[in-house]
Amino acid sequence: MAIFERFLSIWVGLAIVAGVILGLVAPGIAASLAGLEYASVNLVVAVLIWAMIYPMMVGVDFASIRQIGTKPKGLIITLAVNWLIKPFTMAALAVLFFDYLYSGLITGAEADQYIAGLILLGAAPCTAMVFVWSQLTKGDPAYTLVQVSANDLIMIVAFAPIVALLLGVTDIEVPWTTLLLSVVLYVVIPLVLGWLTRRTIIARAGDDESAVDAFTARLKPFSIIGLLATVVLLFAFQAETIVTQPVLILLIAIPIIIQSYSIFAVAYAAAWAWKVPHNIAAPCALIGTSNFFELAVAVAIGLFGLTSGAALATVVGVLVEVPVMLSLVALANRTRGKFPVESSR
Numbered sequence: 001m002a003i004f005e006r007f008l009s010i011w012v013g014l015a016i017v018a019g020v021i022l023g024l025v026a027p028g029i030a031a032s033l034a035g036l037e038y039a040s041v042n043l044v045v046a047v048l049i050w051a052m053i054y055p056m057m058v059g060v061d062f063a064s065i066r067q068i069g070t071k072p073k074g075l076i077i078t079l080a081v082n083w084l085i086k087p088f089t090m091a092a093l094a095v096l097f098f099d100y101l102y103s104g105l106i107t108g109a110e111a112d113q114y115i116a117g118l119i120l121l122g123a124a125p126c127t128a129m130v131f132v133w134s135q136l137t138k139g140d141p142a143y144t145l146v147q148v149s150a151n152d153l154i155m156i157v158a159f160a161p162i163v164a165l166l167l168g169v170t171d172i173e174v175p176w177t178t179l180l181l182s183v184v185l186y187v188v189i190p191l192v193l194g195w196l197t198r199r200t201i202i203a204r205a206g207d208d209e210s211a212v213d214a215f216t217a218r219l220k221p222f223s224i225i226g227l228l229a230t231v232v233l234l235f236a237f238q239a240e241t242i243v244t245q246p247v248l249i250l251l252i253a254i255p256i257i258i259q260s261y262s263i264f265a266v267a268y269a270a271a272w273a274w275k276v277p278h279n280i281a282a283p284c285a286l287i288g289t290s291n292f293f294e295l296a297v298a299v300a301i302g303l304f305g306l307t308s309g310a311a312l313a314t315v316v317g318v319l320v321e322v323p324v325m326l327s328l329v330a331l332a333n334r335t336r337g338k339f340p341v342e343s344s345r
Contacts, residue, residue, distance in 0.1 A: 009323075009326050009327075012227075012322055012326055013323075016231060016232075020235050020243070021239075023235065023238070023239025024239050024240070030239065034237045041181050048226040048229050048230045050189070050190050051223060051229075052132045052223050053135075053186070053190050054219065054223075055135070055219040055222070056132075056223075057141070057145075057190045058194040058197050058212060058219070059141045059194075059216050060141045060142050061142055071143075071280070073280075074143060074283075075146065077267055077276070078147045078151065078267070079151070081266060081288040082151055082287065083158060085263070086123075086125070087162050087163075089263070090122025091166045093118070093259050094114065094115040094119060094255055098255075106251070113310045113312075114309045116300070117304075117309065117310035117311065118256065118317075119167060120296040120300050121256065121314055123166070123296075124292035125292060126148075126287055126292055129290055130147075130148055130283065131144060132223070132227055133325055135223065139282050140279040140280055144287075145187075147284060148187060148287065163299070178295060197215075201215055234318055234322075238318070238319060241312065252313050253319070253320045256316065257320060260324045261324070263289050264288070267284060267288050267289070268281065268285040271284060276339065277340045281339050282333075286325065286332070290321060290325055293318045300313070
């Protein structure tokens with residue numbers, strides 16, 4: 001499987017092309033797969049995400065979770081970046097680009113829609129995919145779980161007020177069913193299955209932790225395959241939009257890309273300055289960079305409609321996320337030696 005990890009960017013690029021071709025050549029298949037959803041959560045994508053994150057959940061040692069309080073730096077950075085910085089910088093970039101830099105290219109009404117979509121993206125930190133990015137950077141699985149769980153709890157109470165504040169409205173209907181179902185599907189169920197699997201493996205191996213490592217190593221190919229299949233489906237679902245509006249998609253993508261690299265730089269630099277170990281620093285920076293696109297897309301559709309500019313902006317966030325995140329994973333892996341190896345207080 002080493003060849004797949006070494007050239008993962010190439011495989012993702014091929015998956016993107018395959019997804020667009022599938023969506024154009026067989027739109028009926030793509031539409032049928034897209035329709036398999038509940039509360040705006042696509043069930044096929046949910047299964048593939050399970051394949052991606054289940055191996056990491058097996059590696060979660062609950063005994064180590066109790067030690068999180070002794071090394072709070074990564075958690076502090078994650079929460080500060082996600083809730084005190086990211087939503088507001090995304091809103092500022094959206095206004096800068098669509099109200100000013102793009103003023104001669106896009107009408108005012110269209111600009112308002114795209115700004116709204118980007119605000120929704122910025123206010124929704126990642127829940128599921130971050131487990132994949134953490135695994136690719138050899139992040140601490142137990143600590144990543146705590147970081148994601150803390151963000152999920154805060155998101156339940158903070159998402160709507162932040163979005164309302166930034167949109168300048170007071171009546172924001174958050175699809176709570178989508179939010180809670182996504183947390184159950186992408187965190188709770190894989191975590192429970194992983195815990196049961198880990199207990200079974202250790203019991204059969206006579207408390208030998210190496211048996212867990214051997215088991216997760218055998219599952220790793222399925223994790224990569226799940227990632228590539230997810231990319232194929234997401235791009236198949238949006239193939240027509242990608243082909244018919246490439247310039248508009250590029251215009252929307254530019255502030256999203258700037259936001260992604262800037263947020264990563266802020267969190268990663270803070271972790272480096274605070275001497276956070278790499279297996280915590282990398283996931284804490286990647287959580288803030290990635291987005292909970294399922295929630296952002298669902299809220300955009302609910303507030304502004306399926307064909308709205310806001311919905312399109314959230315979809316573009318999905319399209320650019322995987323290539324951007326893979327580049328940041330590569331950067332994090334190349335700079336591993338700049339960080340402490342041991343956990344620090």
